[in-house]
Amino acid sequence: MAQARSRKRRIGMQIAEHATGIIASLLFLAPIVWTVLSAFKPAQESRQPPLPPWPTTGFSVENYATLNTFGDGLWLPAQNSIYVSVMTVVLSVIVSVLAGYGFSRFRFPLKNLLFVLILSTIMIPFQSILTPIFLVLTKIGLHNTLTGLVCVYVTLQLPFSIFMMRNAFDAVPREIEEAARMDGANNVTMLLRVMLPLVWPGIVTIALFAFLGAWNEFLAALVLMTDQSKFTLPIMMTALQSGRFGAIDWGAVQAGVTVMMVPCLVLFLLLQRFYIRGLMAGAVK
Amino acid sequence: MTTIAATSAPARRRKLVGTGRRQWIGLLYVAPAVALVVVFFIIPLCMTAWMSLHNWPLMGAHSFIGLDNYWAILRDTRFWNALRFTGYYTVVVTIAIFAVAFPLALFIERPRPLTGFYRTSFFMPAVIGFASASLLWSWLLNVDSGLFSPAAFELGLTEKKVNLLATFQPAFWSIIAMVVWKVAGFTMIILMTGLQSIPPDLQEAAMIDGAGPLARFRAITLPLMRRTLALALILSVAGSVLAFDQFYIILRGGPRNQTLTAVYWIFNQSFVSFKLGYGAALSMVLLVILVALSLIQLRLLRQPEGVD
Numbered sequence: 001m002a003q004a005r006s007r008k009r010r011i012g013m014q015i016a017e018h019a020t021g022i023i024a025s026l027l028f029l030a031p032i033v034w035t036v037l038s039a040f041k042p043a044q045e046s047r048q049p050p051l052p053p054w055p056t057t058g059f060s061v062e063n064y065a066t067l068n069t070f071g072d073g074l075w076l077p078a079q080n081s082i083y084v085s086v087m088t089v090v091l092s093v094i095v096s097v098l099a100g101y102g103f104s105r106f107r108f109p110l111k112n113l114l115f116v117l118i119l120s121t122i123m124i125p126f127q128s129i130l131t132p133i134f135l136v137l138t139k140i141g142l143h144n145t146l147t148g149l150v151c152v153y154v155t156l157q158l159p160f161s162i163f164m165m166r167n168a169f170d171a172v173p174r175e176i177e178e179a180a181r182m183d184g185a186n187n188v189t190m191l192l193r194v195m196l197p198l199v200w201p202g203i204v205t206i207a208l209f210a211f212l213g214a215w216n217e218f219l220a221a222l223v224l225m226t227d228q229s230k231f232t233l234p235i236m237m238t239a240l241q242s243g244r245f246g247a248i249d250w251g252a253v254q255a256g257v258t259v260m261m262v263p264c265l266v267l268f269l270l271l272q273r274f275y276i277r278g279l280m281a282g283a284v285k
Numbered sequence: 286m287t288t289i290a291a292t293s294a295p296a297r298r299r300k301l302v303g304t305g306r307r308q309w310i311g312l313l314y315v316a317p318a319v320a321l322v323v324v325f326f327i328i329p330l331c332m333t334a335w336m337s338l339h340n341w342p343l344m345g346a347h348s349f350i351g352l353d354n355y356w357a358i359l360r361d362t363r364f365w366n367a368l369r370f371t372g373y374y375t376v377v378v379t380i381a382i383f384a385v386a387f388p389l390a391l392f393i394e395r396p397r398p399l400t401g402f403y404r405t406s407f408f409m410p411a412v413i414g415f416a417s418a419s420l421l422w423s424w425l426l427n428v429d430s431g432l433f434s435p436a437a438f439e440l441g442l443t444e445k446k447v448n449l450l451a452t453f454q455p456a457f458w459s460i461i462a463m464v465v466w467k468v469a470g471f472t473m474i475i476l477m478t479g480l481q482s483i484p485p486d487l488q489e490a491a492m493i494d495g496a497g498p499l500a501r502f503r504a505i506t507l508p509l510m511r512r513t514l515a516l517a518l519i520l521s522v523a524g525s526v527l528a529f530d531q532f533y534i535i536l537r538g539g540p541r542n543q544t545l546t547a548v549y550w551i552f553n554q555s556f557v558s559f560k561l562g563y564g565a566a567l568s569m570v571l572l573v574i575l576v577a578l579s580l581i582q583l584r585l586l587r588q589p590e591g592v593d
Contacts, residue, residue, distance in 0.1 A: 106311025216414025
């Protein structure tokens, strides 16, 4: 009897727990789902009351079309964002793999000092050195160029990604390397053919963080990109949302936010475990 | 070929030469990274200090003015207000984030059906970036076309549409709500890793000794999570002190400049008023504050855990 009662109570508890969990989940998901759905309302309906959140008179891509009529359209800033993010991923992977390998496997003068120097930049907020970065970019002719922005983003990623890659290389047993060296592998073959396949989870992790960082970054892009044709999505969308192109069209804002969110959400859903891995690496540091 | 003897001598020599050269090769591998850090970090950092001692307009010549920028900061009430607001915001938002993230972490730590779904959905807002989140919420919070005000009006909760962003208190708490929504999942994951690192037998032993859930939480969970808590705290504080995106995008400094943050004021002085030297001096002040905060918190982190 008592056992049956306690079992009943346990089931009751479980139902209460899941009810709480589902309500909480909905609270976190609702703004995202709401925006994605609302973006598909026809323009007419976008100006109506927000309830219900989904389009009632049929799905429409009108808001995306409207978004494309502001400034230089949707495609140009999207291209800029894609270019900046992909280049940031490629460059930060190359630079951090090389540096991680160097710091993990070689002894050279000033090694520890350089490593600490790179890691310690994480203590100093880039927001406080943005003005001189602006001047440096001007000096080397990269002012108002997407390449300049990429250089800044790669540099911001370095402390995390080099730390990550050095640990990944450290985890590869020396014996594997020695065996490869016996077989006549030189340094380059060693890195490309022997080591890379072993550290790829680390590479996926730093690539994911580099992409999210570059895709979502706002302040540096706002300050460093003065030419409208160089705007990345967040900057273009802010100009739109602040009414710089005339009256604010919230349907277009929803469409733009959807375009900005979806790549991040998809990448995260596909690569969740690498993201968590990266967080853990950050946490144990 | 004449085997072993013939090949082993050159091989050994090659190895020796290899190690000698290896030193410099290592430097070659790290050179691109070091170059980037020097050009885009170290040089700008030194320049900030140098510029802060100058009158440095965007166009035209700059001139050395010693500590004048710093004296000007002392009289800059806007900056001190911004700093005070940033501090207030940091404290409130950090408490709010922990108040939401800790229960969430406890909730998702134990594996049960649907845990994966819960974890993922709590975490989703954390990957979408502050600019996207701010743009999204600027719509939700908009008085006419948004969600909250019109919905409250439609459902008959308010007599007219209330503009949440028009006065300080509702605007401030709207931002807090948005940031908690955006960041809680991130903090939750960090706290979860801390919770999972606690050996389960400790909890079991305490349970056998008759300790209730609260007593166990106080005596085991909290002390063993000190390092994790400190880490989550550092990340939250550093992020909040540098807050800019949400205040710029949603409030634009907000009702009567009451929500100007420190970074926002630096941005204004440097890139709106183009007083680059003054902006640099403000940056130095913020930098010193942040490094000091980080050092204090690192101390907190370094202390051996589980010692009272």
